[in-house]
Amino acid sequence: MLRRSVLPIMVLFVVIISIFQCRLPQNPADPSNTRIELLLRNSLWTQSNLSITDTVGKPIQVGLVINLPENIDSIRLSVTAEGKALFDTLLQTFSSSYKDTIWKAISFADTGYKLVSIVPYSKVVTLVPASAGITIVKKTSTIQPDNHPPKWTEKTLNVALNDTDRYELDLSSLCSDPDNDALNFAISGNPLPGDTIINNFYVFQASSLTIGKNSVELIASDPSGLKDTMDLVLNITTSGNDNSPPEVTIIAPDRDSSVINVENYVVDMLCSDASGIDSVYAVFNGKTTSAVLKNGHYKIAITGLVV
CATH class of the missing domain: 2.60.40.10 (Immunoglobulins)
Structure with a gap:
């Protein structure tokens, strides 16, 4: 009789433990939480992860917001226009903290559409590349043109x-x-x-x-x-x-x-x-x-x- 009453109690205890284990939050430091976000910020501090517009010669900030940088080996950052490379660098040094943000300033001397791309590399997790666009337009002059006599x-x-x-x-x-x-x-x-x-x-x-x-x-x-x-x-x-x-x-x-x-x-x-x-x-x-x-x-x- 005693053995029969103990068995149901044991099964119930195992089920309760399993329920509590399923409801535990994921560890923030789990490698699956590793990710990189690409941000663009123009000279007026307008920020986007898709596209921005600015004028010739103005500084544009390219930001990389990295979660769990210890799981990332390197990041290739490149800028192209009409298929031609304008800027290409490999980032390999990151902060040891839980999060890291890297900003790179760039500017363009000509108008047109520029594509910013990042390709992250990791031996621990699989990461997805990202890209965003920059449209450069001519400066709007506030200076009146010189007037000439007849x-x-x-x-x-x-x-x-x-x-x-x-x-x-x-x-x-x-x-x-x-x-x-x-x-x-x-x-x-x-x-x-x-x-x-x-x-x-x-x-x-x-x-x-x-x-x-x-x-x-x-x-x-x-x-x-x-x-x-x-x-x-x-x-x-x-x-x-x-x-x-x-x-x-x-x-x-x-x-x-x-x-x-x-x-x-x-x-x-x-x-x-x-x-x-x-x-x-x-x-x-x-x-x-x-x-x-x-x-x-x-x-x-x-x-x-x-x-």
Whole structure:
């Protein structure tokens, strides 16, 4: 009788011990708890284990958060862009504590997507590689670009007229702005009798009061107030007297250019004469080419140039 009563008690005791053993927490130092987390932190301290964005030249922190570093032999850390290696190193020294965090600072001189990868090696446990992405963009400049003054193609323009002529000059064709700013045109000082500016055109009506040499300073200015000036010299003669030869002002090619490597080119010029203009033409390689008058400009297409 005694043996039969002891046996059930023994079985129950074994079952209770087994239940308590199953509920015991896992040892934190168990090698199976070994792991590595890859972190990225940009210059604004935005942190992610997937991807971040930063600008050219800014320092980026690459972090390795290691749990149970004593079980890790080494970690290969690499950075690639379009399949090309930018950075590659092997980490073999770790802290002896329960956890260790290693930070590496890197920066990039060009834009684009960079892939950061880690491959851990261990003789004790099997570890999984990890990767994260970095997108590098251009810096957003807070500095305003330099503003440049407008520029006339000519510093002095000579025009011959008689005392009954009406003269119009398209100022916008003679002046440009490097920043493509809208330009304002004005006459400096006291205007001549009969001259004004209308819609970027200088308009002048000659008369007996303006016979002789008249100098007009024209001003081009951009919205910031930067300016450039050109002297317009109007030589007025009495009607019927032709004492001045024709005046020609080349607009294109630019006055500072010396070599133009093209097969065909259009020469743009302004022509004036006190007694009127009969014709404008060019002679090239023995061939005469007449000019076409368009918007006050004489234009001649030269062909057959040798490149």
